[in-house]
Amino acid sequence: MTVSHPLTTAARPAALPQRPLRIAILGATGAVGQELLQLLDERRFPVAELRPLASPRSAGQTLAWQGRSLTIEPVTEEAFDGVDLVLASAGGSVSKQWAPLAAAAGAVVIDNSSAFRMDPSVPLVVPEVNPEAAFSHGGIIANPNCTTILLTLALAPLAARRPIRRVVVSTYQSASGAGARAMEELQRLSRTVLDGGEPVSEVLPHSLAFNLFLHNSPLQPSGYCEEELKMLNETRKIMGLPDLRLTATCVRVPVLRAHSEAVNIEFAEPFPVEEARQLLARAPGVELLENFEANRFPMPTDVTGRDPVAVGRIRQDLSDPNALELWLCGDQIRKGAALNAIQIAELLRDPAGLTAATVSAGGAA
Structure with a gap:
């Protein structure tokens, strides 16, 4: 409305x-x-x-x-x-x-x-x-929305170089997205589990302690939840791409305050990995964090309390010559809000x- x-x-x-x-x-x-x-x-x-x-x-x-x-x-x-x-x-x-x-x-x-x-x-x-x-x-x-902010920071410099056809994203969203009480509950229920007790959630619909669940925002007739549709509609509006094809699966995970996203991006033509890496390395608000030899890529602890969105594990999608895959993490309370x-x-x-x-x-x- x-x-x-x-x-x-x-x-x-x-x-x-x-x-x-x-x-x-x-x-x-x-x-x-x-x-x-x-x-x-x-x-x-x-x-x-x-x-x-x-x-x-x-x-x-x-x-x-x-x-x-x-x-x-x-x-x-x-x-x-x-x-x-x-x-x-x-x-x-x-x-x-x-x-x-x-x-x-x-x-x-x-x-x-x-x-x-x-x-x-x-x-x-x-x-x-x-x-x-x-x-x-x-x-x-x-x-x-927090997940949209993090996503568009990674998409924007790439979309400026080559048109995007489709985005597939899976999110791993921290307790902070549900507020301070959810963060406190995750800490409390984690101690309960470690002490051998049964975790009973009062803030979230399910306990996040040593657990995860699909995002609890209201489901829509399409089968998508509100959080997933926010990513679609908001990304289209921010980037000025009203016909962008984007699908999302949002998951709540037992992390206190940083979201992560696995992103698959299909372009109109092949996009060399090294070119994408260079664009993201100098993009404002983005920090490139990847070490393939050590298998070391962004983690929530890398960005907690920090401003940049960390992006890494940029690679060619083996199933599609026009697609790249990447991983990102960003502090939900900070850059995400x-x-x-x-x-x-x-x-x-x-x-x-x-x-x-x-x-x-x-x-x-």
């Missing part, structure tokens, strides 16, 4: 002011909210005022940030008065309720939920892939300051 927004691009400047900004974090107590706070500090983002917002049950609690104690405020319409930027990570229903009101109050909202991603009036942005899209916003910019949002804000403040690879992929063959 298309959401009607209160403002259009003509009603506001596309860029953020150069001065220090008044920032509200919607969902400040969650895993991504906590990472946003850390990244604002790490990246020395110019903050004039920071307002942590959360549900009424969290209101009045305090958060430590830059040596100060910040009091969490409940989300109200007045909470957005005078705010320049809202970083929202509190779920789709919360964003649908509050993001349009924050935009109407004059803020730019960068939303990490799925609420606006497929709205044709809302840009869906990965700064290294489609930075120009960020400046077509009407007050709200959507942050893509909070970092991408901060980078969008940095791009809006300083369009020339962010190294970006604008993709002109043409079209899917």
